[in-house]
Structures are given as structure tokens and as C-alpha cells.
Amino acid sequence: MQLDHIAISGETRDAAQLYIEEALGVPLQAGGEHAVFHTHNALLGLEDGLYLEAIAINPEAPTPDRPRWFDLDRFSGAPRLTNWICATDQLSTDLAALDARMGDPVSLQRGALEWRMAVPEDGILPFDNCAPALIQWDRGDHPSRNLTARGVRLTRLTLMHPKADELQTLMSPVLADDRIRMETGPKGMSAEFITPHGVRRIEG
Numbered sequence: 001m002q003l004d005h006i007a008i009s010g011e012t013r014d015a016a017q018l019y020i021e022e023a024l025g026v027p028l029q030a031g032g033e034h035a036v037f038h039t040h041n042a043l044l045g046l047e048d049g050l051y052l053e054a055i056a057i058n059p060e061a062p063t064p065d066r067p068r069w070f071d072l073d074r075f076s077g078a079p080r081l082t083n084w085i086c087a088t089d090q091l092s093t094d095l096a097a098l099d100a101r102m103g104d105p106v107s108l109q110r111g112a113l114e115w116r117m118a119v120p121e122d123g124i125l126p127f128d129n130c131a132p133a134l135i136q137w138d139r140g141d142h143p144s145r146n147l148t149a150r151g152v153r154l155t156r157l158t159l160m161h162p163k164a165d166e167l168q169t170l171m172s173p174v175l176a177d178d179r180i181r182m183e184t185g186p187k188g189m190s191a192e193f194i195t196p197h198g199v200r201r202i203e204g
Contacts, residue, residue, distance in 0.1 A: 001174045004087035005051045010079035016054035017042040019079035025197040026150040032110045037068045045147025067123035081189045081204030084132050091136035101126040113140035128187050130161045156192040160185040
């Protein structure tokens, strides 16, 4: 399992995109629309095969028949870092070994890209959304391969939660990444990047 991408949510996609562009000083690219959950995004390619996603409810899409992923149905306020997503090539096996609250696989498609994402029935990930969402890319190029390099590299992702030690215990058997830190404290997230304009941060 490895870190795949990071999601910054907004009340609108434009707001989330603008927040990232102002925070990091680089432009995002058009993403697309998501069936099933009826959200849409914009993307920023990072070094090391990662990417950032500005995501929000698509106001022109119908209301889905289930809660949206990333707890977006309850999102309000300023854009902020809300989720981290890890990729695996054995989604069902990893889910069985982790926490049942991480959800069940949902099959998704956008153009030639096909993937499965583990999404809880209520849209809320364990540890108050501090646990990662799990994804398995099944078909098509990984999104990062089609994004323009902007010279931005993630150096640290910090996850704070009162039960950070339990989250660490849950994830350590399947995920080893020196960039990811889990700290005990009030719930929160932050990501630090090296950019063409120096060190920048995005908060959650």
C-alpha cells in the first residue's frame, strides 16, 4: 500500500481550486465528474507520482442515492485538507485486514479510467475521517501520468487525532512512508510541500 493522492474539499470546486493555487503558487488542471457520488474535481500533479485533488459536490448533477464519499454531504466552511488516499493492488484483502468501517469497494469509471474505492455507507471514514480512503486502480493510466509537472513535492503529511496511536497501530502493518506522521492531539491535518516559491503548507 502506498500514498496515492490528497483531497482538498470545498463548498465549490472553484473555491477549493483557488485555495490550492494561492497556497502553492501553481495552477491546477481540469479534472472531471464522478458518477455515483456526483462530485467533480480539479487536479495538480506532484512529484513522486502523487497528485492533489480539489473536490466538491457537483451542483449540476443529481443527488446521489447514497451519502457522498469524503463526507462531502456535511462539508461547510473554507476549503481545507480533508482526506488522504492510499492505493493498493489488493483492495479486498487489505480491507479485510483493517477496519470494517473503512467501507466496501465501489466500482467507478471516468473515461478510460476504472477504479474501485472503499467508501463507508455513511461516507465517514474511521477516526473522524483521519483514516485513509483506499483505492485500487484497475484500468487506464494513473491520473498523475497525464498531469503537467509543476515542481511541487510533498515532504510531510501530518495527521492529528486524540487516538492517533490507534490509527498508527492500524496502518503500520500495511503502510510505510516517512512523509506521514500521526500525532496525538485535537483532530486536524496539514501537508507541507516544496514548491518553486519555497516551502508552502495546506491545512485541514
